[in-house]
Amino acid sequence: MLAIIIPFYKLSFFEQTLQSLANQTDKRFKVYIGNDNSIEDPIGVLEKFKGQFDYDYHKFETNFGKDSLTKQWKRCIELSSNEEWIMILGDDDVLGNNVVEEFYKNFNKFKESSNVIRFATVSQNYKKMEVSEVYSHPIWEKASHSYFRRFKGLTRSSLSEYVFKRSSYNRKSFYDFPLAWHSDDWAWLEFSEGKPIFTINESVIGIGFSQFSLSGMNSNQELKDLATIQFYKKLIKEKLGTFSRHQALELLMEYEILIKKKRKLTAGEWFLLSRKYSVNFKTVSFFKLVRRILISIKK
Secondary structure, X not given: OEEEEEEEOOOOOHHHHHHHHHOOOOOOEEEEEEEOOOXXXXXXXXXXXXXXXXXXXXXXXXXXXXXXXXXXXXXXXXXXXXXXXXXXXXXXXXXXXXXXXXXXHOHHHHOOOOOEEEEEEEEEEOOOOEEOOOEOOOOEEOHHHHHHHHHOOOOOOOHHHEEEEHHHHHHHOXXXXXXXXXXHHHHHHHHOOOOOEEEEEEEEEEEEEOOOOOOOOOOOHHHHHHHHHHHHHHHHHHOHHHOOHHHHXXXXXXXXXXXXXXXXXXXXXXXXXXXXXXXXXXXXXXXXXXHHHHHHHHO
């Protein structure tokens, strides 16, 4: 069975999220809603959907989201039972009517071959009342290739469009980057455990974007930048071997550029880059790196 986890905090678009669950053509799922000690009370909205789908609601006494969104995700998952598959759905995101139906329709194709399932998406800008084109994906795709497409701006990705195996989550969990920025990117690289991501393009999930959503806020850019640097450092140290040599060199350059926007690189950072450039050796790229290191030392 499928567990749909909703870490609740904002009421603004929550009713639309719940309505999309009520509209599902296949009701083989259970919803677990964890209230992150919000000042907004969702009980009235939840009452409207009593009997339309199976859900449990719990309000936590402390707010975790302000310090660690991943800890909020984790304790919300702990509300669930032993469902084999998990989706974490944002409280402003919506499922197309046939998302659950298509999940089960494709189940035999991916159940042994993939730990991470993905749906097509649209981005919904609530402020401008705009909906993007549909973002679809290859049916089978290596997790590193999927991330690299996002890195190159060829696609988008967010937490709500994925379903993952509980067993993979139990082994790997979510890494706690600041604001959980890139925590989902890292999760798919980890949870996949060498298996490809399977995509269901016949169903679409709407990803909400507004001044209330983390993606839409500009006030926390410093923390986002810090998280991005931490993510690339971890990616380079632990996952670079899953990328092609060309991809690896682009990611190494991106890591260097991100740091230089903030400060000078440390000796340890130059050493890490040198080691990884050596493993992914290309003459021109390597000697350009040596030149940049020498210039940095002179400065």
